[in-house]
Amino acid sequence: MRKTLIAVVLAGYSAFTWASFDVVALGTQGGLSGDNLTSYLIRTEGDARYIALDAGSTLPGIAKGIEKGSFPDVTPEKAAPLTPQGYIFREQINAYFISHPHLDHVAGLILGSPDDKKKTIYTLADSANTLHNHYFNWKSWPNFSDAGNGERLGTYRINSPRVGQTFTLGVTPMRGVIYPLSHNGTASSMLLISARGESFAYFGDTGADAVERSKNLDAIWRVLGPLIQQKALKGMIIETSYDDAQPDNKLLGHLTPKLLLSELTQLEKYSGGAGSLKDLPIVISHIKPTLVAGKDPQALIQQQLSAGNSLGVKFMFMQQGDKAVF
Ligand SMILES: [Zn+2]
Ligand SMILES: [Zn+2]
Incomplete structure:
Protein backbone atom coordinates (compact mmCIF):
# COMPACT_ATOMS: atom_id res chain seq x y z
CA MET A 1 0.00 0.00 0.00
CA ARG A 2 2.73 2.40 1.11
CA LYS A 3 4.86 1.35 -1.87
CA THR A 4 1.99 2.03 -4.30
CA LEU A 5 1.44 5.44 -2.80
CA ILE A 6 5.12 6.36 -3.18
CA ALA A 7 5.10 5.12 -6.78
CA VAL A 8 2.04 7.22 -7.59
CA VAL A 9 3.56 10.31 -5.97
CA LEU A 10 6.85 9.78 -7.83
CA ALA A 11 5.08 9.23 -11.15
CA GLY A 12 3.09 12.43 -10.64
CA TYR A 13 6.23 14.29 -9.64
CA SER A 14 8.22 13.13 -12.66
CA ALA A 15 5.50 13.99 -15.17
CA PHE A 16 5.22 17.41 -13.65
CA THR A 17 8.87 18.28 -13.17
CA TRP A 18 10.79 16.90 -16.12
CA ALA A 19 9.97 17.80 -19.68
CA SER A 20 10.07 14.83 -21.95
CA PHE A 21 9.48 14.15 -25.60
CA ASP A 22 7.06 11.62 -27.09
CA VAL A 23 8.29 10.22 -30.39
CA VAL A 24 6.26 8.00 -32.74
CA ALA A 25 8.01 6.40 -35.72
CA LEU A 26 5.81 6.70 -38.83
CA GLY A 27 8.47 5.40 -41.19
CA THR A 28 11.97 4.14 -40.49
CA GLN A 29 13.51 3.09 -43.79
CA GLY A 30 15.52 4.91 -46.43
CA GLY A 31 13.93 3.64 -49.59
CA LEU A 32 12.42 0.99 -51.83
CA SER A 33 8.94 0.47 -50.43
CA GLY A 34 6.59 3.48 -50.32
CA ASP A 35 4.77 2.61 -47.11
CA ASN A 36 7.67 2.82 -44.59
CA LEU A 37 9.79 5.86 -45.51
CA THR A 38 11.49 8.20 -43.04
CA SER A 39 9.13 10.17 -40.80
CA TYR A 40 8.84 10.66 -37.03
CA LEU A 41 6.37 12.59 -34.90
CA ILE A 42 7.57 14.47 -31.84
CA ARG A 43 5.71 16.35 -29.11
CA THR A 44 6.28 17.43 -25.55
CA GLU A 45 4.47 15.37 -22.97
CA GLY A 46 1.16 16.90 -22.02
CA ASP A 47 0.59 18.61 -25.39
CA ALA A 48 -1.55 16.97 -28.10
CA ARG A 49 0.20 18.59 -31.08
CA TYR A 50 3.06 16.95 -32.95
CA ILE A 51 5.70 18.23 -35.31
CA ALA A 52 6.40 15.80 -38.16
CA LEU A 53 10.12 15.27 -38.66
CA ASP A 54 10.25 14.48 -42.37
CA ALA A 55 7.25 12.99 -44.12
CA GLY A 56 8.31 10.00 -46.21
CA SER A 57 5.32 7.90 -45.11
CA THR A 58 2.61 9.55 -43.06
CA LEU A 59 -0.80 7.83 -43.31
CA PRO A 60 0.53 4.23 -43.43
CA GLY A 61 2.72 5.00 -40.38
CA ILE A 62 -0.20 6.52 -38.46
CA ALA A 63 -2.29 3.41 -39.22
CA LYS A 64 0.52 1.23 -37.85
CA GLY A 65 0.85 3.44 -34.77
CA ILE A 66 -2.89 3.15 -34.05
CA GLU A 67 -2.61 -0.64 -34.39
CA LYS A 68 0.27 -0.64 -31.87
CA GLY A 69 -1.52 1.64 -29.35
CA SER A 70 0.90 4.53 -29.84
CA PHE A 71 -1.90 7.14 -29.98
CA PRO A 72 -3.88 6.36 -26.81
CA ASP A 73 -5.37 9.87 -26.61
CA VAL A 74 -7.24 9.54 -29.93
CA THR A 75 -10.55 7.68 -29.81
CA PRO A 76 -13.08 7.36 -32.66
CA GLU A 77 -15.42 9.65 -30.64
CA LYS A 78 -12.75 12.32 -30.33
CA ALA A 79 -11.76 11.99 -33.99
CA ALA A 80 -15.32 12.20 -35.37
CA PRO A 81 -16.27 13.12 -38.06
CA LEU A 82 -12.76 12.05 -39.14
CA THR A 83 -11.24 8.62 -38.69
CA PRO A 84 -8.60 8.44 -35.93
CA GLN A 85 -5.98 8.17 -38.70
CA GLY A 86 -7.37 11.27 -40.41
CA TYR A 87 -7.59 13.18 -37.12
CA ILE A 88 -3.96 12.51 -36.23
CA PHE A 89 -2.85 13.47 -39.76
CA ARG A 90 -4.93 16.65 -40.10
CA GLU A 91 -5.35 17.90 -36.55
CA GLN A 92 -2.50 16.56 -34.45
CA ILE A 93 0.37 17.14 -36.90
CA ASN A 94 0.73 20.86 -36.37
CA ALA A 95 3.67 21.55 -38.72
CA TYR A 96 6.35 19.78 -40.72
CA PHE A 97 10.12 19.90 -40.67
CA ILE A 98 11.64 18.67 -43.94
CA SER A 99 15.37 17.92 -43.59
CA HIS A 105 11.38 12.33 -47.00
CA VAL A 106 8.48 14.11 -48.69
CA ALA A 107 6.31 11.48 -50.45
CA GLY A 108 3.80 11.26 -47.57
CA LEU A 109 3.48 15.04 -47.39
CA ILE A 110 2.80 15.37 -51.10
CA LEU A 111 0.38 12.45 -51.37
CA GLY A 112 -1.57 13.57 -48.30
CA SER A 113 -1.66 17.26 -49.26
CA PRO A 114 -5.17 17.27 -50.85
CA ASP A 115 -6.68 16.24 -47.49
CA ASP A 116 -4.39 18.20 -45.20
CA LYS A 117 -5.26 21.48 -43.50
CA LYS A 118 -3.29 24.74 -43.51
CA LYS A 119 0.15 24.16 -41.99
CA THR A 120 3.69 25.46 -41.99
CA ILE A 121 6.57 23.53 -43.50
CA TYR A 122 9.97 24.47 -42.06
CA THR A 123 12.87 23.68 -44.36
CA LEU A 124 16.13 25.08 -45.73
CA ALA A 125 15.73 27.75 -48.45
CA ASP A 126 17.30 25.35 -50.92
CA SER A 127 14.73 22.64 -50.10
CA ALA A 128 11.92 25.21 -50.33
CA ASN A 129 13.01 25.94 -53.90
CA THR A 130 12.92 22.24 -54.74
CA LEU A 131 9.42 21.87 -53.24
CA HIS A 132 8.18 24.84 -55.29
CA ASN A 133 9.99 24.07 -58.55
CA HIS A 134 9.92 20.29 -58.70
CA TYR A 135 6.90 19.07 -56.70
CA PHE A 136 4.25 21.79 -56.19
CA ASN A 137 4.42 23.00 -59.80
CA TRP A 138 1.17 21.69 -61.38
CA LYS A 139 3.25 19.18 -63.37
CA SER A 140 4.44 16.75 -60.70
CA TRP A 141 1.51 17.72 -58.43
CA PRO A 142 -0.92 20.63 -57.92
CA ASN A 143 0.59 23.59 -56.13
CA PHE A 144 -0.59 23.16 -52.53
CA SER A 145 1.98 25.71 -51.40
CA ASP A 146 1.77 29.48 -51.02
CA ALA A 147 4.37 30.42 -53.63
CA GLY A 148 5.79 29.28 -56.94
CA ASN A 149 4.13 28.81 -60.32
CA GLY A 150 0.47 28.80 -61.28
CA GLU A 151 -2.49 28.99 -58.94
CA ARG A 152 -1.44 28.67 -55.29
CA LEU A 153 -3.78 26.51 -53.27
CA GLY A 154 -2.08 27.72 -50.10
CA THR A 155 -2.37 24.66 -47.85
CA TYR A 156 1.30 24.93 -46.93
CA ARG A 157 3.22 27.99 -45.94
CA ILE A 158 6.83 27.13 -46.65
CA ASN A 159 9.04 28.86 -44.14
CA SER A 160 12.84 28.88 -44.30
CA PRO A 161 14.28 30.04 -40.98
CA ARG A 162 17.91 31.11 -41.13
CA VAL A 163 20.40 28.43 -40.22
CA GLY A 164 21.37 28.73 -36.55
CA GLN A 165 18.37 30.94 -35.69
CA THR A 166 15.78 29.92 -33.10
CA PHE A 167 12.13 29.76 -34.19
CA THR A 168 8.87 28.47 -32.76
CA LEU A 169 7.66 25.16 -34.22
CA GLY A 170 4.06 25.78 -35.31
CA VAL A 171 1.91 26.58 -32.30
CA THR A 172 3.61 24.02 -30.07
CA PRO A 173 5.71 24.80 -26.99
CA MET A 174 8.73 23.50 -28.94
CA ARG A 175 11.36 25.68 -30.54
CA GLY A 176 13.80 24.69 -33.26
CA VAL A 177 17.19 25.57 -34.68
CA ILE A 178 18.30 24.24 -38.08
CA TYR A 179 21.92 23.21 -38.75
CA PRO A 180 23.27 22.25 -42.20
CA LEU A 181 24.37 18.71 -43.09
CA SER A 182 26.36 17.42 -46.07
CA HIS A 183 24.59 14.78 -48.14
CA ASN A 184 26.50 14.08 -51.35
CA GLY A 185 25.87 17.48 -52.88
CA THR A 186 22.29 17.88 -51.62
CA ALA A 187 21.77 20.40 -48.81
CA SER A 188 20.37 18.43 -45.85
CA SER A 189 19.79 19.54 -42.28
CA MET A 190 19.43 18.71 -38.60
CA LEU A 191 16.72 20.15 -36.36
CA LEU A 192 17.55 20.77 -32.72
CA ILE A 193 14.24 20.81 -30.85
CA SER A 194 13.96 22.38 -27.40
CA ALA A 195 11.26 22.78 -24.80
CA ARG A 196 11.54 23.73 -21.14
CA GLY A 197 15.30 23.44 -21.11
CA GLU A 198 15.40 19.95 -22.68
CA SER A 199 16.51 19.17 -26.22
CA PHE A 200 16.26 16.47 -28.87
CA ALA A 201 18.24 16.30 -32.13
CA TYR A 202 16.75 15.04 -35.41
CA PHE A 203 19.21 14.45 -38.25
CA GLY A 204 18.22 14.25 -41.89
CA ASP A 205 20.40 12.23 -44.25
CA THR A 206 24.09 12.90 -43.74
CA GLY A 207 27.49 11.62 -44.70
CA ALA A 208 30.52 11.61 -42.39
CA ASP A 209 32.71 14.72 -42.39
CA ALA A 210 35.77 12.75 -43.54
CA VAL A 211 33.94 11.31 -46.56
CA GLU A 212 32.01 14.50 -47.41
CA ARG A 213 35.08 16.74 -46.86
CA SER A 214 32.89 18.82 -44.59
CA LYS A 215 32.92 20.26 -41.08
CA ASN A 216 29.14 20.28 -40.69
CA LEU A 217 28.92 17.36 -38.25
CA ASP A 218 31.87 18.69 -36.28
CA ALA A 219 30.06 22.02 -35.90
CA ILE A 220 26.96 20.17 -34.65
CA TRP A 221 28.94 18.07 -32.16
CA ARG A 222 30.30 21.31 -30.72
CA VAL A 223 26.72 22.48 -30.14
CA LEU A 224 25.48 19.17 -28.69
CA GLY A 225 28.54 18.59 -26.44
CA PRO A 226 27.65 21.28 -23.88
CA LEU A 227 23.99 20.14 -23.91
CA ILE A 228 25.15 16.61 -23.04
CA GLN A 229 27.33 17.98 -20.26
CA GLN A 230 24.30 19.79 -18.83
CA LYS A 231 22.26 16.59 -19.25
CA ALA A 232 19.83 18.57 -21.41
CA LEU A 233 20.01 16.39 -24.54
CA LYS A 234 17.34 13.71 -24.15
CA GLY A 235 18.21 11.80 -27.31
CA MET A 236 18.71 11.91 -31.03
CA ILE A 237 17.60 10.28 -34.26
CA ILE A 238 20.39 9.78 -36.79
CA GLU A 239 20.77 7.65 -39.87
CA THR A 240 22.84 4.55 -40.53
CA SER A 241 21.85 3.69 -44.08
CA TYR A 242 24.32 0.91 -44.91
CA ASP A 243 26.32 -1.75 -43.12
CA ASP A 244 30.12 -1.58 -42.99
CA ALA A 245 30.57 -3.52 -46.23
CA GLN A 246 29.40 -0.51 -48.29
CA PRO A 247 32.45 1.03 -49.98
CA ASP A 248 33.09 4.76 -49.35
CA ASN A 249 32.56 5.61 -53.03
CA LYS A 250 29.06 4.07 -52.94
CA LEU A 251 27.79 5.81 -49.78
CA LEU A 252 25.89 8.59 -51.63
CA GLY A 253 26.12 10.85 -48.60
CA HIS A 254 25.14 8.33 -45.91
CA LEU A 255 26.59 6.76 -42.75
CA THR A 256 27.64 3.23 -41.83
CA PRO A 257 28.09 1.88 -38.26
CA LYS A 258 31.85 2.48 -38.44
CA LEU A 259 31.41 6.07 -39.65
CA LEU A 260 28.69 6.87 -37.10
CA LEU A 261 30.82 5.48 -34.25
CA SER A 262 33.77 7.55 -35.36
CA GLU A 263 31.59 10.69 -35.52
CA LEU A 264 30.22 9.93 -32.04
CA THR A 265 33.80 9.66 -30.76
CA GLN A 266 34.18 13.29 -31.83
CA LEU A 267 30.98 14.17 -30.01
CA GLU A 268 32.32 12.47 -26.86
CA LYS A 269 35.35 14.79 -26.93
CA TYR A 270 33.09 17.85 -26.79
CA SER A 271 30.83 16.31 -24.16
CA GLY A 272 33.32 15.94 -21.33
CA GLY A 273 35.52 13.09 -22.59
CA ALA A 274 35.54 9.35 -21.95
CA GLY A 275 32.23 7.96 -20.66
CA SER A 276 30.26 11.16 -21.27
CA LEU A 277 27.94 9.57 -23.84
CA LYS A 278 27.10 6.58 -21.66
CA ASP A 279 23.40 5.64 -21.98
CA LEU A 280 22.62 8.51 -24.39
CA PRO A 281 19.59 7.28 -26.41
CA ILE A 282 20.36 7.26 -30.15
CA VAL A 283 17.62 6.08 -32.53
CA ILE A 284 19.04 4.60 -35.73
CA SER A 285 16.98 5.61 -38.74
CA HIS A 286 16.96 5.37 -42.53
CA ILE A 287 18.25 1.81 -42.89
CA LYS A 288 18.25 0.93 -46.59
CA PRO A 289 16.21 -2.21 -47.18
CA THR A 290 17.54 -4.86 -49.56
CA LEU A 291 16.06 -7.11 -52.23
CA VAL A 292 18.79 -9.70 -51.62
CA ALA A 293 17.35 -12.95 -50.22
CA GLY A 294 18.45 -13.88 -46.70
CA LYS A 295 20.07 -10.51 -45.94
CA ASP A 296 18.82 -8.53 -42.92
CA PRO A 297 20.35 -5.02 -43.04
CA GLN A 298 18.95 -4.00 -39.65
CA ALA A 299 20.33 -7.06 -37.86
CA LEU A 300 23.72 -6.47 -39.47
CA ILE A 301 23.82 -2.76 -38.59
CA GLN A 302 22.64 -3.50 -35.06
CA GLN A 303 25.37 -6.07 -34.58
CA GLN A 304 28.11 -3.84 -36.03
CA LEU A 305 27.06 -0.87 -33.90
CA SER A 306 26.94 -2.90 -30.73
CA ALA A 307 30.33 -4.54 -31.47
CA GLY A 308 31.97 -1.11 -31.75
CA ASN A 309 30.02 0.59 -28.95
CA SER A 310 32.87 1.36 -26.54
CA LEU A 311 31.11 4.71 -25.93
CA GLY A 312 28.26 2.92 -24.16
CA VAL A 313 25.50 4.82 -25.97
CA LYS A 314 22.01 3.31 -26.03
CA PHE A 315 21.29 2.47 -29.68
CA MET A 316 17.56 2.09 -30.35
CA PHE A 317 15.82 0.59 -33.37
CA MET A 318 12.27 1.91 -33.42
CA GLN A 319 10.00 0.04 -35.82
CA GLN A 320 7.18 1.66 -37.78
CA GLY A 321 4.34 2.59 -35.40
CA ASP A 322 6.48 2.36 -32.24
CA LYS A 323 6.30 5.07 -29.60
CA ALA A 324 9.15 6.00 -27.25
CA VAL A 325 9.50 8.60 -24.50
CA PHE A 326 12.76 10.52 -24.11
ZN1 LIG B 1 16.71 9.60 -47.50
ZN1 LIG C 1 18.51 11.92 -49.06
Missing part, protein backbone atom coordinates in the same frame (compact mmCIF):
# COMPACT_ATOMS: atom_id res chain seq x y z
CA HIS A 100 15.90 17.84 -47.37
CA PRO A 101 13.62 17.29 -50.34
CA HIS A 102 14.50 13.75 -51.42
CA LEU A 103 11.42 11.71 -52.27
CA ASP A 104 11.83 9.30 -49.33
Whole structure:
Protein backbone atom coordinates (compact mmCIF):
# COMPACT_ATOMS: atom_id res chain seq x y z
CA MET A 1 0.00 0.00 0.00
CA ARG A 2 2.73 2.40 1.11
CA LYS A 3 4.86 1.35 -1.87
CA THR A 4 1.99 2.03 -4.30
CA LEU A 5 1.44 5.44 -2.80
CA ILE A 6 5.12 6.36 -3.18
CA ALA A 7 5.10 5.12 -6.78
CA VAL A 8 2.04 7.22 -7.59
CA VAL A 9 3.56 10.31 -5.97
CA LEU A 10 6.85 9.78 -7.83
CA ALA A 11 5.08 9.23 -11.15
CA GLY A 12 3.09 12.43 -10.64
CA TYR A 13 6.23 14.29 -9.64
CA SER A 14 8.22 13.13 -12.66
CA ALA A 15 5.50 13.99 -15.17
CA PHE A 16 5.22 17.41 -13.65
CA THR A 17 8.87 18.28 -13.17
CA TRP A 18 10.79 16.90 -16.12
CA ALA A 19 9.97 17.80 -19.68
CA SER A 20 10.07 14.83 -21.95
CA PHE A 21 9.48 14.15 -25.60
CA ASP A 22 7.06 11.62 -27.09
CA VAL A 23 8.29 10.22 -30.39
CA VAL A 24 6.26 8.00 -32.74
CA ALA A 25 8.01 6.40 -35.72
CA LEU A 26 5.81 6.70 -38.83
CA GLY A 27 8.47 5.40 -41.19
CA THR A 28 11.97 4.14 -40.49
CA GLN A 29 13.51 3.09 -43.79
CA GLY A 30 15.52 4.91 -46.43
CA GLY A 31 13.93 3.64 -49.59
CA LEU A 32 12.42 0.99 -51.83
CA SER A 33 8.94 0.47 -50.43
CA GLY A 34 6.59 3.48 -50.32
CA ASP A 35 4.77 2.61 -47.11
CA ASN A 36 7.67 2.82 -44.59
CA LEU A 37 9.79 5.86 -45.51
CA THR A 38 11.49 8.20 -43.04
CA SER A 39 9.13 10.17 -40.80
CA TYR A 40 8.84 10.66 -37.03
CA LEU A 41 6.37 12.59 -34.90
CA ILE A 42 7.57 14.47 -31.84
CA ARG A 43 5.71 16.35 -29.11
CA THR A 44 6.28 17.43 -25.55
CA GLU A 45 4.47 15.37 -22.97
CA GLY A 46 1.16 16.90 -22.02
CA ASP A 47 0.59 18.61 -25.39
CA ALA A 48 -1.55 16.97 -28.10
CA ARG A 49 0.20 18.59 -31.08
CA TYR A 50 3.06 16.95 -32.95
CA ILE A 51 5.70 18.23 -35.31
CA ALA A 52 6.40 15.80 -38.16
CA LEU A 53 10.12 15.27 -38.66
CA ASP A 54 10.25 14.48 -42.37
CA ALA A 55 7.25 12.99 -44.12
CA GLY A 56 8.31 10.00 -46.21
CA SER A 57 5.32 7.90 -45.11
CA THR A 58 2.61 9.55 -43.06
CA LEU A 59 -0.80 7.83 -43.31
CA PRO A 60 0.53 4.23 -43.43
CA GLY A 61 2.72 5.00 -40.38
CA ILE A 62 -0.20 6.52 -38.46
CA ALA A 63 -2.29 3.41 -39.22
CA LYS A 64 0.52 1.23 -37.85
CA GLY A 65 0.85 3.44 -34.77
CA ILE A 66 -2.89 3.15 -34.05
CA GLU A 67 -2.61 -0.64 -34.39
CA LYS A 68 0.27 -0.64 -31.87
CA GLY A 69 -1.52 1.64 -29.35
CA SER A 70 0.90 4.53 -29.84
CA PHE A 71 -1.90 7.14 -29.98
CA PRO A 72 -3.88 6.36 -26.81
CA ASP A 73 -5.37 9.87 -26.61
CA VAL A 74 -7.24 9.54 -29.93
CA THR A 75 -10.55 7.68 -29.81
CA PRO A 76 -13.08 7.36 -32.66
CA GLU A 77 -15.42 9.65 -30.64
CA LYS A 78 -12.75 12.32 -30.33
CA ALA A 79 -11.76 11.99 -33.99
CA ALA A 80 -15.32 12.20 -35.37
CA PRO A 81 -16.27 13.12 -38.06
CA LEU A 82 -12.76 12.05 -39.14
CA THR A 83 -11.24 8.62 -38.69
CA PRO A 84 -8.60 8.44 -35.93
CA GLN A 85 -5.98 8.17 -38.70
CA GLY A 86 -7.37 11.27 -40.41
CA TYR A 87 -7.59 13.18 -37.12
CA ILE A 88 -3.96 12.51 -36.23
CA PHE A 89 -2.85 13.47 -39.76
CA ARG A 90 -4.93 16.65 -40.10
CA GLU A 91 -5.35 17.90 -36.55
CA GLN A 92 -2.50 16.56 -34.45
CA ILE A 93 0.37 17.14 -36.90
CA ASN A 94 0.73 20.86 -36.37
CA ALA A 95 3.67 21.55 -38.72
CA TYR A 96 6.35 19.78 -40.72
CA PHE A 97 10.12 19.90 -40.67
CA ILE A 98 11.64 18.67 -43.94
CA SER A 99 15.37 17.92 -43.59
CA HIS A 100 15.90 17.84 -47.37
CA PRO A 101 13.62 17.29 -50.34
CA HIS A 102 14.50 13.75 -51.42
CA LEU A 103 11.42 11.71 -52.27
CA ASP A 104 11.83 9.30 -49.33
CA HIS A 105 11.38 12.33 -47.00
CA VAL A 106 8.48 14.11 -48.69
CA ALA A 107 6.31 11.48 -50.45
CA GLY A 108 3.80 11.26 -47.57
CA LEU A 109 3.48 15.04 -47.39
CA ILE A 110 2.80 15.37 -51.10
CA LEU A 111 0.38 12.45 -51.37
CA GLY A 112 -1.57 13.57 -48.30
CA SER A 113 -1.66 17.26 -49.26
CA PRO A 114 -5.17 17.27 -50.85
CA ASP A 115 -6.68 16.24 -47.49
CA ASP A 116 -4.39 18.20 -45.20
CA LYS A 117 -5.26 21.48 -43.50
CA LYS A 118 -3.29 24.74 -43.51
CA LYS A 119 0.15 24.16 -41.99
CA THR A 120 3.69 25.46 -41.99
CA ILE A 121 6.57 23.53 -43.50
CA TYR A 122 9.97 24.47 -42.06
CA THR A 123 12.87 23.68 -44.36
CA LEU A 124 16.13 25.08 -45.73
CA ALA A 125 15.73 27.75 -48.45
CA ASP A 126 17.30 25.35 -50.92
CA SER A 127 14.73 22.64 -50.10
CA ALA A 128 11.92 25.21 -50.33
CA ASN A 129 13.01 25.94 -53.90
CA THR A 130 12.92 22.24 -54.74
CA LEU A 131 9.42 21.87 -53.24
CA HIS A 132 8.18 24.84 -55.29
CA ASN A 133 9.99 24.07 -58.55
CA HIS A 134 9.92 20.29 -58.70
CA TYR A 135 6.90 19.07 -56.70
CA PHE A 136 4.25 21.79 -56.19
CA ASN A 137 4.42 23.00 -59.80
CA TRP A 138 1.17 21.69 -61.38
CA LYS A 139 3.25 19.18 -63.37
CA SER A 140 4.44 16.75 -60.70
CA TRP A 141 1.51 17.72 -58.43
CA PRO A 142 -0.92 20.63 -57.92
CA ASN A 143 0.59 23.59 -56.13
CA PHE A 144 -0.59 23.16 -52.53
CA SER A 145 1.98 25.71 -51.40
CA ASP A 146 1.77 29.48 -51.02
CA ALA A 147 4.37 30.42 -53.63
CA GLY A 148 5.79 29.28 -56.94
CA ASN A 149 4.13 28.81 -60.32
CA GLY A 150 0.47 28.80 -61.28
CA GLU A 151 -2.49 28.99 -58.94
CA ARG A 152 -1.44 28.67 -55.29
CA LEU A 153 -3.78 26.51 -53.27
CA GLY A 154 -2.08 27.72 -50.10
CA THR A 155 -2.37 24.66 -47.85
CA TYR A 156 1.30 24.93 -46.93
CA ARG A 157 3.22 27.99 -45.94
CA ILE A 158 6.83 27.13 -46.65
CA ASN A 159 9.04 28.86 -44.14
CA SER A 160 12.84 28.88 -44.30
CA PRO A 161 14.28 30.04 -40.98
CA ARG A 162 17.91 31.11 -41.13
CA VAL A 163 20.40 28.43 -40.22
CA GLY A 164 21.37 28.73 -36.55
CA GLN A 165 18.37 30.94 -35.69
CA THR A 166 15.78 29.92 -33.10
CA PHE A 167 12.13 29.76 -34.19
CA THR A 168 8.87 28.47 -32.76
CA LEU A 169 7.66 25.16 -34.22
CA GLY A 170 4.06 25.78 -35.31
CA VAL A 171 1.91 26.58 -32.30
CA THR A 172 3.61 24.02 -30.07
CA PRO A 173 5.71 24.80 -26.99
CA MET A 174 8.73 23.50 -28.94
CA ARG A 175 11.36 25.68 -30.54
CA GLY A 176 13.80 24.69 -33.26
CA VAL A 177 17.19 25.57 -34.68
CA ILE A 178 18.30 24.24 -38.08
CA TYR A 179 21.92 23.21 -38.75
CA PRO A 180 23.27 22.25 -42.20
CA LEU A 181 24.37 18.71 -43.09
CA SER A 182 26.36 17.42 -46.07
CA HIS A 183 24.59 14.78 -48.14
CA ASN A 184 26.50 14.08 -51.35
CA GLY A 185 25.87 17.48 -52.88
CA THR A 186 22.29 17.88 -51.62
CA ALA A 187 21.77 20.40 -48.81
CA SER A 188 20.37 18.43 -45.85
CA SER A 189 19.79 19.54 -42.28
CA MET A 190 19.43 18.71 -38.60
CA LEU A 191 16.72 20.15 -36.36
CA LEU A 192 17.55 20.77 -32.72
CA ILE A 193 14.24 20.81 -30.85
CA SER A 194 13.96 22.38 -27.40
CA ALA A 195 11.26 22.78 -24.80
CA ARG A 196 11.54 23.73 -21.14
CA GLY A 197 15.30 23.44 -21.11
CA GLU A 198 15.40 19.95 -22.68
CA SER A 199 16.51 19.17 -26.22
CA PHE A 200 16.26 16.47 -28.87
CA ALA A 201 18.24 16.30 -32.13
CA TYR A 202 16.75 15.04 -35.41
CA PHE A 203 19.21 14.45 -38.25
CA GLY A 204 18.22 14.25 -41.89
CA ASP A 205 20.40 12.23 -44.25
CA THR A 206 24.09 12.90 -43.74
CA GLY A 207 27.49 11.62 -44.70
CA ALA A 208 30.52 11.61 -42.39
CA ASP A 209 32.71 14.72 -42.39
CA ALA A 210 35.77 12.75 -43.54
CA VAL A 211 33.94 11.31 -46.56
CA GLU A 212 32.01 14.50 -47.41
CA ARG A 213 35.08 16.74 -46.86
CA SER A 214 32.89 18.82 -44.59
CA LYS A 215 32.92 20.26 -41.08
CA ASN A 216 29.14 20.28 -40.69
CA LEU A 217 28.92 17.36 -38.25
CA ASP A 218 31.87 18.69 -36.28
CA ALA A 219 30.06 22.02 -35.90
CA ILE A 220 26.96 20.17 -34.65
CA TRP A 221 28.94 18.07 -32.16
CA ARG A 222 30.30 21.31 -30.72
CA VAL A 223 26.72 22.48 -30.14
CA LEU A 224 25.48 19.17 -28.69
CA GLY A 225 28.54 18.59 -26.44
CA PRO A 226 27.65 21.28 -23.88
CA LEU A 227 23.99 20.14 -23.91
CA ILE A 228 25.15 16.61 -23.04
CA GLN A 229 27.33 17.98 -20.26
CA GLN A 230 24.30 19.79 -18.83
CA LYS A 231 22.26 16.59 -19.25
CA ALA A 232 19.83 18.57 -21.41
CA LEU A 233 20.01 16.39 -24.54
CA LYS A 234 17.34 13.71 -24.15
CA GLY A 235 18.21 11.80 -27.31
CA MET A 236 18.71 11.91 -31.03
CA ILE A 237 17.60 10.28 -34.26
CA ILE A 238 20.39 9.78 -36.79
CA GLU A 239 20.77 7.65 -39.87
CA THR A 240 22.84 4.55 -40.53
CA SER A 241 21.85 3.69 -44.08
CA TYR A 242 24.32 0.91 -44.91
CA ASP A 243 26.32 -1.75 -43.12
CA ASP A 244 30.12 -1.58 -42.99
CA ALA A 245 30.57 -3.52 -46.23
CA GLN A 246 29.40 -0.51 -48.29
CA PRO A 247 32.45 1.03 -49.98
CA ASP A 248 33.09 4.76 -49.35
CA ASN A 249 32.56 5.61 -53.03
CA LYS A 250 29.06 4.07 -52.94
CA LEU A 251 27.79 5.81 -49.78
CA LEU A 252 25.89 8.59 -51.63
CA GLY A 253 26.12 10.85 -48.60
CA HIS A 254 25.14 8.33 -45.91
CA LEU A 255 26.59 6.76 -42.75
CA THR A 256 27.64 3.23 -41.83
CA PRO A 257 28.09 1.88 -38.26
CA LYS A 258 31.85 2.48 -38.44
CA LEU A 259 31.41 6.07 -39.65
CA LEU A 260 28.69 6.87 -37.10
CA LEU A 261 30.82 5.48 -34.25
CA SER A 262 33.77 7.55 -35.36
CA GLU A 263 31.59 10.69 -35.52
CA LEU A 264 30.22 9.93 -32.04
CA THR A 265 33.80 9.66 -30.76
CA GLN A 266 34.18 13.29 -31.83
CA LEU A 267 30.98 14.17 -30.01
CA GLU A 268 32.32 12.47 -26.86
CA LYS A 269 35.35 14.79 -26.93
CA TYR A 270 33.09 17.85 -26.79
CA SER A 271 30.83 16.31 -24.16
CA GLY A 272 33.32 15.94 -21.33
CA GLY A 273 35.52 13.09 -22.59
CA ALA A 274 35.54 9.35 -21.95
CA GLY A 275 32.23 7.96 -20.66
CA SER A 276 30.26 11.16 -21.27
CA LEU A 277 27.94 9.57 -23.84
CA LYS A 278 27.10 6.58 -21.66
CA ASP A 279 23.40 5.64 -21.98
CA LEU A 280 22.62 8.51 -24.39
CA PRO A 281 19.59 7.28 -26.41
CA ILE A 282 20.36 7.26 -30.15
CA VAL A 283 17.62 6.08 -32.53
CA ILE A 284 19.04 4.60 -35.73
CA SER A 285 16.98 5.61 -38.74
CA HIS A 286 16.96 5.37 -42.53
CA ILE A 287 18.25 1.81 -42.89
CA LYS A 288 18.25 0.93 -46.59
CA PRO A 289 16.21 -2.21 -47.18
CA THR A 290 17.54 -4.86 -49.56
CA LEU A 291 16.06 -7.11 -52.23
CA VAL A 292 18.79 -9.70 -51.62
CA ALA A 293 17.35 -12.95 -50.22
CA GLY A 294 18.45 -13.88 -46.70
CA LYS A 295 20.07 -10.51 -45.94
CA ASP A 296 18.82 -8.53 -42.92
CA PRO A 297 20.35 -5.02 -43.04
CA GLN A 298 18.95 -4.00 -39.65
CA ALA A 299 20.33 -7.06 -37.86
CA LEU A 300 23.72 -6.47 -39.47
CA ILE A 301 23.82 -2.76 -38.59
CA GLN A 302 22.64 -3.50 -35.06
CA GLN A 303 25.37 -6.07 -34.58
CA GLN A 304 28.11 -3.84 -36.03
CA LEU A 305 27.06 -0.87 -33.90
CA SER A 306 26.94 -2.90 -30.73
CA ALA A 307 30.33 -4.54 -31.47
CA GLY A 308 31.97 -1.11 -31.75
CA ASN A 309 30.02 0.59 -28.95
CA SER A 310 32.87 1.36 -26.54
CA LEU A 311 31.11 4.71 -25.93
CA GLY A 312 28.26 2.92 -24.16
CA VAL A 313 25.50 4.82 -25.97
CA LYS A 314 22.01 3.31 -26.03
CA PHE A 315 21.29 2.47 -29.68
CA MET A 316 17.56 2.09 -30.35
CA PHE A 317 15.82 0.59 -33.37
CA MET A 318 12.27 1.91 -33.42
CA GLN A 319 10.00 0.04 -35.82
CA GLN A 320 7.18 1.66 -37.78
CA GLY A 321 4.34 2.59 -35.40
CA ASP A 322 6.48 2.36 -32.24
CA LYS A 323 6.30 5.07 -29.60
CA ALA A 324 9.15 6.00 -27.25
CA VAL A 325 9.50 8.60 -24.50
CA PHE A 326 12.76 10.52 -24.11
ZN1 LIG B 1 16.71 9.60 -47.50
ZN1 LIG C 1 18.51 11.92 -49.06
